[in-house]
Amino acid sequence: MKNSKNWLTIAFAVVFLASCGAGQKNGDSQDQDTTTSVAEDSGWISLFDGQTTNGWHTYLRDTVTAAWTAQNGELRFNPDVPHEQRGDIVTDGEYENFELELEWQISSGGNSGIIFGVHEVPEYSATYQTGIEMQVLDNIDAGDNKIENHLAGTLYDMIGSAEVSQPKAVGEWNKARIRKNNGQITLWLNDVQTADVTIGTPEWEEVLNASKFKDWEGFAKYPKGRIALQDHGDVVAYRNIRIKEL
Structure with missing residues (x-):
């Protein structure tokens, strides 16, 4: 018992x-x-599933060409493929007012960019002819490190300085954030604000007129456009790409 x-x-x-x-x-x-x-509910949408290139295509083409592959949760560019298989990739969707977050990793001496407001039509052969760029760069060894507003995180050739451009060492991941809302563009690199300007204001006209884009017919003229990751001929990788429309 x-x-x-x-x-x-x-x-x-x-x-x-x-x-x-x-x-x-x-x-x-x-x-x-x-x-x-x-x-x-926060409104964030992933632009990269970590496994495929779904949602992207090479600029002015129907699909993503061989230079860009999805591997290990990264969108990675390989410049060693034949030239006809290269090119910038762009989102299938177009965005006007948004907040974009992503991480990038650049190779030694490397150069790339995150370009937004891209108007994809045959009249413009490159994404940068219409889109505005946040620079991706190895500040130490890249050839384009002599001008302050060409450094990592800057509003390329328009706004930026060595003081706010604080990328991590080559091989480490950098966090980029782009906010565009009713013409106001604000950029952050590794949580440090690198640029803030509103299209159409006197400040915008001043920096535009001092840039290489001064007389470019289509540059920054389209409020709504695609987001591009740039083929600048160097190995680069992107991951954790997400967007929230405002």
């Missing part, structure tokens, strides 16, 4: 602990679901 009571006590304890464990797992699951729901 005594043994029976002991077995009943043990059985009860096992059931009780199992129940507690199940409750804890269910609680964890519920918390996770809540977090996911909050993330979805």
Whole structure:
């Protein structure tokens, strides 16, 4: 009789602990679901699934050419492929007012860029003819490191300085953030603001007229456009690309 009571006590304890464990797992699951729901409700949309190039195409082409591949959660550019298989890639979608976040990693001496407001028509052979660029650069060894507003994180050839351009060492990941809302453009690199200007203002006209884009017919003329990742001939990788429309 005594043994029976002991077995009943043990059985009860096992059931009780199992129940507690199940409750804890269910609680964890519920918390996770809540977090996911909050993330979805925040309005952020992923532009890269980490495994494919879905949602992108090479500029003025229907698909992504061989130079760009999805591997290890990265969109990576390989400049060693034949020239006809290269080129900037752009989003299938167009965006006007948005906040964009992504991470980039550049090779030694490398140069690339994040270009937005790209108007994709045959009349313009390159993304930078219409789009505005946030520079991606190895500030130490890249050839384009002699001008302050050509450094990493700057509004390329328009606004930026060595003081605010603080990229991490080659091989490390940098966090870029671009906010464009009703013509106001604000850039951050690694949480440091690198530029802030509004299209059409006297400040914009001043920096535009001092840039190489002064007489470019289509530059920054299209409020809505695609987002491009630039083929500048150097190995570069991007990851964790997401956007929130404003």
